[in-house]
Amino acid sequence: MPLLDVHELTTHFHTREGVVRAVNGVSFRVEPGETIGIVGESGSGKTVASLSLLGLIPAPPGRIENGTALFDGVDLLACGPKTLRSIRGRAISMIFQDPMTALNPFMRVGDQLMEPLQVHQGLSRREARTRVEEMLRLVGIQDGARNLSAWPHEFSGGMRQRVMIAMALITRPHLLIADEPTTALDVTIQAQILELLARLQRELGMAVILITHDLGVVARVCRRIYVMYAGQVMESAATEALFAQPRHPYTEALLQSLPSTHVKGEPLHTIPGLPPDLIAPIAGCPFAPRCASATDRCTRGAPTLRELVPGRATACFRVQDGEL
Amino acid sequence: MSDAHRPEQDAPPAAGERGASLWRDALVRLRRNHLAVAGLVVLFALLVVSLLTPWIAPYGYEEQDLALGAVPPDSAHWFGTDLLGRDLFTRVLYGGRISLLVGFAATGVSLCVGVLYGAFAGYLGGRTDALMMRFVDILYSLPFVIFVIILTVYFGRNIVLLFMAIGAVEWLTMARIVRGQVMSLRQKEFIEATTVMGLPRHRVLLWHLIPNTLGPIIVYATLTVPRVMLMEAFLSYLGLGVQAPMSSWGLLINEGVQTMENRPWMLIFPSLALSITLFSLNFLGDGLRDALDVRASKD
Amino acid sequence: MLKYIIRRLLGFVPTLFVIATIVFFLIRLAPGGPFDADRNVSDEVLRNLEAYYRLDAPLHEQYFRYLWDVLHGDLGPSFEKPSRTVSEWIAYRFPVSLELGLYGLAVALVLGLCAGITASLRPNTLTDHGPMTFAMAGICIPNFVLGPLLVLALSIHLGWLPVSGWEYPEDKILPAITLGVPYAAYIARLSRGGMLEVLSQDFIRTARAKGLSEARVVLRHALRGGIQPVVAFLGPATAGLITGSFVVENIFQIPGLGSEFVGAALHRDYTMILGTVLFFAALILLFNLLVDLAQAWLDPRVRYE
Numbered sequence: 001m002p003l004l005d006v007h008e009l010t011t012h013f014h015t016r017e018g019v020v021r022a023v024n025g026v027s028f029r030v031e032p033g034e035t036i037g038i039v040g041e042s043g044s045g046k047t048v049a050s051l052s053l054l055g056l057i058p059a060p061p062g063r064i065e066n067g068t069a070l071f072d073g074v075d076l077l078a079c080g081p082k083t084l085r086s087i088r089g090r091a092i093s094m095i096f097q098d099p100m101t102a103l104n105p106f107m108r109v110g111d112q113l114m115e116p117l118q119v120h121q122g123l124s125r126r127e128a129r130t131r132v133e134e135m136l137r138l139v140g141i142q143d144g145a146r147n148l149s150a151w152p153h154e155f156s157g158g159m160r161q162r163v164m165i166a167m168a169l170i171t172r173p174h175l176l177i178a179d180e181p182t183t184a185l186d187v188t189i190q191a192q193i194l195e196l197l198a199r200l201q202r203e204l205g206m207a208v209i210l211i212t213h214d215l216g217v218v219a220r221v222c223r224r225i226y227v228m229y230a231g232q233v234m235e236s237a238a239t240e241a242l243f244a245q246p247r248h249p250y251t252e253a254l255l256q257s258l259p260s261t262h263v264k265g266e267p268l269h270t271i272p273g274l275p276p277d278l279i280a281p282i283a284g285c286p287f288a289p290r291c292a293s294a295t296d297r298c299t300r301g302a303p304t305l306r307e308l309v310p311g312r313a314t315a316c317f318r319v320q321d322g323e324l
Numbered sequence: 325m326s327d328a329h330r331p332e333q334d335a336p337p338a339a340g341e342r343g344a345s346l347w348r349d350a351l352v353r354l355r356r357n358h359l360a361v362a363g364l365v366v367l368f369a370l371l372v373v374s375l376l377t378p379w380i381a382p383y384g385y386e387e388q389d390l391a392l393g394a395v396p397p398d399s400a401h402w403f404g405t406d407l408l409g410r411d412l413f414t415r416v417l418y419g420g421r422i423s424l425l426v427g428f429a430a431t432g433v434s435l436c437v438g439v440l441y442g443a444f445a446g447y448l449g450g451r452t453d454a455l456m457m458r459f460v461d462i463l464y465s466l467p468f469v470i471f472v473i474i475l476t477v478y479f480g481r482n483i484v485l486l487f488m489a490i491g492a493v494e495w496l497t498m499a500r501i502v503r504g505q506v507m508s509l510r511q512k513e514f515i516e517a518t519t520v521m522g523l524p525r526h527r528v529l530l531w532h533l534i535p536n537t538l539g540p541i542i543v544y545a546t547l548t549v550p551r552v553m554l555m556e557a558f559l560s561y562l563g564l565g566v567q568a569p570m571s572s573w574g575l576l577i578n579e580g581v582q583t584m585e586n587r588p589w590m591l592i593f594p595s596l597a598l599s600i601t602l603f604s605l606n607f608l609g610d611g612l613r614d615a616l617d618v619r620a621s622k623d
Numbered sequence: 624m625l626k627y628i629i630r631r632l633l634g635f636v637p638t639l640f641v642i643a644t645i646v647f648f649l650i651r652l653a654p655g656g657p658f659d660a661d662r663n664v665s666d667e668v669l670r671n672l673e674a675y676y677r678l679d680a681p682l683h684e685q686y687f688r689y690l691w692d693v694l695h696g697d698l699g700p701s702f703e704k705p706s707r708t709v710s711e712w713i714a715y716r717f718p719v720s721l722e723l724g725l726y727g728l729a730v731a732l733v734l735g736l737c738a739g740i741t742a743s744l745r746p747n748t749l750t751d752h753g754p755m756t757f758a759m760a761g762i763c764i765p766n767f768v769l770g771p772l773l774v775l776a777l778s779i780h781l782g783w784l785p786v787s788g789w790e791y792p793e794d795k796i797l798p799a800i801t802l803g804v805p806y807a808a809y810i811a812r813l814s815r816g817g818m819l820e821v822l823s824q825d826f827i828r829t830a831r832a833k834g835l836s837e838a839r840v841v842l843r844h845a846l847r848g849g850i851q852p853v854v855a856f857l858g859p860a861t862a863g864l865i866t867g868s869f870v871v872e873n874i875f876q877i878p879g880l881g882s883e884f885v886g887a888a889l890h891r892d893y894t895m896i897l898g899t900v901l902f903f904a905a906l907i908l909l910f911n912l913l914v915d916l917a918q919a920w921l922d923p924r925v926r927y928e
């Protein structure tokens with residue numbers, strides 16, 4: 001039984017300019033202890049999808065229109081705010097992109113770290129303190145006692161992200177959602193943080209959803225990958241299979257634009273055009289206007305994600321019909 | 325030579341175009357704000373009525389009818405009359421003229437002083453700037469209500485001096501805002517371009533810097549007008565501003581307070597006039613601030 | 624931090640010096656003198672009076688003498704009310720203004736923060752527009768209108784509270800409300816703005832992701848940053864509440880320093896005017912310093928420069 005089973009998640013933002021269809025019928029699942037990656041350009045809906053699961057989208061204007069998300073027998077989208085609060089920070093934790101802004105500048109680091117333990121497990125400050133120091137050592141921050149009374153602005157970006165990770169994992173959650181955890185960091189720090197996440201995932205036996213625009217990052221740590229575009233899942237596959245043989249034209253284009261696959265001396269490959277405006281309704285395949293293999297049919301009807309071989313699904317008419 | 329001129333022609337229009345669309349967007353946003361539009365309409369009506377007061381007022385502002393005395397509102401006297409039998413509607417109209425005049429004139433004074441002072445300080449920078457702003461800091465610690473009272477007591481209760489006095493204490497915040505704007509604009513490339521082109525300093529200041537700080541200035545000035553009007557009403561209420569038989573809302577409110585138990589209309593109508601005007605100006609100011617996206621930097 | 628406070632306190636001296644200079648020459652260069660009103664005083668008595676108060680000496684000499692006296696803590700005699708010195712008058716009248724100001728401050732903070740924070744929790748709904756409409760009314764209805772209206776309704780018609788006076792606790796309710804409401808209105812607007820800004824920040828999302836209750840998110844995580852604009856406003860506001868209560872003192876016939884000052888100004892009581900201005904200016908400087916310290920305490924990123 002999967003740990004988390006998301007089905008047809010749909011989140012729209014009702015703004016003055018119109019309805020922004022940020023997430024349109026996204027389905028994915030996470031097995032206990034596995035790491036999956038959700039990959040997409042900025043604006044593809046990957047962050048909104050994960051925030052929707054935890055009830056963290058700003059509402060209004062945001063609204064979850066449809067879908068179920070079964071976690072441990074509870075539908076996260078229907079369970080109500082109270083149940084959701086008891087799950088957030090205890091069974092499911094989340095870390096965010098920018099550690100510079102994600103920590104409260106007005107609270108000491110120690111107080112922020114202790115908070116989940118005090119709220120979810122009813123620990124006293126003293127009990128929480130020992131747990132926090134232990135966790136800080138685990139994320140590679142020595143001298144925890146002194147750092148507990150420090151303010152976030154006294155830490156470097158890498159240190160802050162370690163604190164964020166410690167804060168998310170302090171309650172030993174079953175699932176960690178990491179939204180672009182390394183994007184705002186220096187390259188050398190990026191590698192350290194990824195390694196740390198991978199190590200903790202193994203040691204604590206939790207599942208991880210890694211959300212990123214960086215294919216290089218998911219290739220290193222994820223077992224399966226979901227590729228998102230314009231609020232929909234375009235393709236899902238095991239990591240090796242996806243990199244060895246991308247099926248969806250979008251995935252293919254994405255892989256070609258990776259600097260590491262690029263042949264020296266040739267111009268860097270880019271995808272022509274821009275992602276679609278999510279306010280205007282999209283009739284066909286959202287990628288069709290930018291797709292080199294698109295036919296008439298692609299602009300008329302929208303393809304749905306369909307499993308071709310076990311563990312591998314693609315939302316493309318031409319792939320499904322065996323033409324590509 | 326013709327080549328040397330080109331940057332001058334290029335740089336300002338580029339800024340100007342950006343400016344034009346900025347103003348258009350702001351106008352669209354302002355129109356969506358119904359309260360601000362209502363404020364603007366009321367304000368415009370008040371201005372027209374004030375200009376036409378001598379022709380539309382049913383009585384003279386000094387015209388007494390001692391035999392009549394104070395009567396409640398009726399068809400001959402819409403707002404009633406005061407103790408001397410003067411028509412209150414007429415006196416509210418004339419009072420509005422004074423209040424609006426003081427409001428706009430004093431704001432004008434504070435605008436001129438504050439904008440020039442702030443722009444010079446920000447543009448010159450360095451030690452001059454530090455010295456000029458230190459002076460502003462010092463004046464900030466002057467209890468300014470007290471300062472205005474001293475000015476009005478000593479320099480007579482004359483309207484011109486009244487708004488000079490109010491304007492003289494209200495320019496400080498304006499100077500700070502303009503200085504901040506100029507300081508940040510000075511770094512921007514199109515201003516640097518004018519220096520490279522060797523334009524004289526005063527031209528840079530007048531034609532390039534000040535127009536680009538217009539947004540915050542407009543917003544702050546709009547919010548200064550009600551403050552100044554309130555100050556005038558306050559001084560007149562204390563008997564330090566406009567003197568009878570001339571009329572001002574503060575004065576009328578004071579007269580109304582003396583006799584509010586038996587003649588509430590004498591308090592209610594001037595108070596309503598003052599509050600409606602203040603509401604209009606504040607709604608307009610808030611609307612402009614949102615429309616022009618000026619961050620409220622209240623000291 | 625102690626070093627910072629001492630440096631700031633030393634900085635008061637030149638500021639007060641400049642203010643004393645400006646006000647001294649302003650009031651002395653203007654026409655009129657303190658003994659103009661006493662028309663039945665003979666020329667000889669007038670000369671004696673002027674000689675006694677050293678008003679016959681050259682202006683610059685008077686100026687330096689005055690500064691010298693002030694440096695020794697002597698604000699001089701009151702011309703108009705010679706029964707007490709200026710310092711004694713301030714010590715006699717100021718406690719009333721201070722008490723009134725503090726009540727006003729309490730009203731302003733309680734009303735303003737409650738309204739502003741409530742409004743910020745659900746922007747653009749009824750619980751936002753309601754308090755904010757009241758705040759706008761508080762700004763647009765001046766206290767010399769609000770005070771009399773309250774008296775009319777609560778004292779004269781309903782007879783619940785006294786019309787004026789400053790003796791019993793119930794005397795102090797209406798003045799405190801009248802003085803506090805306009806400041807409450809500003810505080811409501813500032814706290815709403817500050818809270819809205821903080822609540823939209825990433826670290827609030829982090830707090831929610833930790834599964835904290837909404838009350839804890841608002842009170843423990845947002846409040847400290849959200850009230851920063853209010854704290855910045857408290858310097859000028861407290862000074863205004865304590866020094867600017869002329870109207871309220873006038874309406875409710877409260878014997879505070881404000882009404883004393885208006886009388887002094889009308890009578891050209893030079894030393895009284897100067898003494899009050901210097902005293903109020905020192906108060907304003909002190910409150911600004913307190914606010915800066917409070918802000919540094921609230922925001923750990925602020926360092927003492």
